[in-house]
Amino acid sequence: MIDIHTHFLPFVDDGSDSLKDSINLIKEEKLLGVSDVFLTPHYRKEMFEESKEKIIFEFNNFKNEIEKEKIDINIYLGQELFIRSVSHFRSILEKRDEIIFDINNSNCILLEFSYTIPINVEEIVHLSKVNKLQPIIAHVERYEYLNIEKIFRLKMLGALIQINASSIVGADGRGAQKLVRKLLENNLVDFVSSDMHQGRINYLKKAYDYCIKNYDSEIVQNIFENDAREFLL
Ligand SMILES: [Fe+2]
Incomplete structure (x- = not known):
């Protein structure tokens, strides 16, 4: 599996307070069967505005630590804007x-x-495309003002859709679960991710097991791995 949305990078985000916690979170990903993890600390004005240099410094530091601990997993850097x-x-x-x-x-x-x-959101997707960018909508199930019809339109405009593993298994409430299952049935999902923060439960494997039992295996491979490989690696 490939996890494209996480908050493991220590000291620059609300995901983890220490290198040790971050290492434990990465070890857990490995145990769940994840081979590649994208670290996507928040970029949010007045809340998380660490400099690019600081984030890159922490990323390199974390990468060294993963190598030192001999954890066989690849990490990459991004941001959640x-x-x-x-x-x-x-x-x-x-x-x-x-x-x-x-x-x-x-x-x-x-x-x-x-x-x-x-x-x-439609205008933001459009603007992204005009600027030759590929927008990925993070945890699409969370926005009260987006329903399946609106998400379908975003996808038609060229957005890629990410949902959280926790929503598939019902840990984010019935509403989110109902919506993501409808999205999965209609093949509107591109990525399933953990969106992990320290102190939360990583539901990636549980979500994968649910999907493999209920949906076409090719689609499941795409949303847990192949789409990430195609667009991000
Ligand atoms: Fe996030």
Whole structure:
């Protein structure tokens, strides 16, 4: 499996407070059967605004530690960009060189929004495409203002769709579970990820086991691994 959305990088995010916790989280991923992990610390104005240099420094440090501990897993760097509005997205595009911005130097960007205050996601997807970027909507099931029809439209506009493993198994409530299962049935999902933070439960394997029992195995391989390989590696 490949996990494209995690918060394991210590000291720059709300995912982990120490190198030791981060190492334990990575070891757990390995045990669950993950071969490649993308570290996507939050970029959110006034909350998580660490410099690009600091994030790269911590990433290299963490990578060295993984090698020292002889954990056989690959890590890559990205960010989860919190977008407040279309104009905010435009301003981020203008200063993209100052932040990590995309995932593993691909053209893919991982985007999240307010869960409750609606914003024009279609316009953000459109703007991304115009700028030759591939938007990935992080945990699409979390936004109160997006239903399956709206998610379908986003996909038709060229967005890729990420859902959280925790939602598949029902750990994020009945509403999220119902929606992600509908998305899975309609083949609207591109990635299933852990979105792990220290102190949470990693449901990736449990979600995989559920999917392999209930959906076409080729689709399951795509959403847990092949799509990540295609777009991000
Ligand atoms: Fe996240």
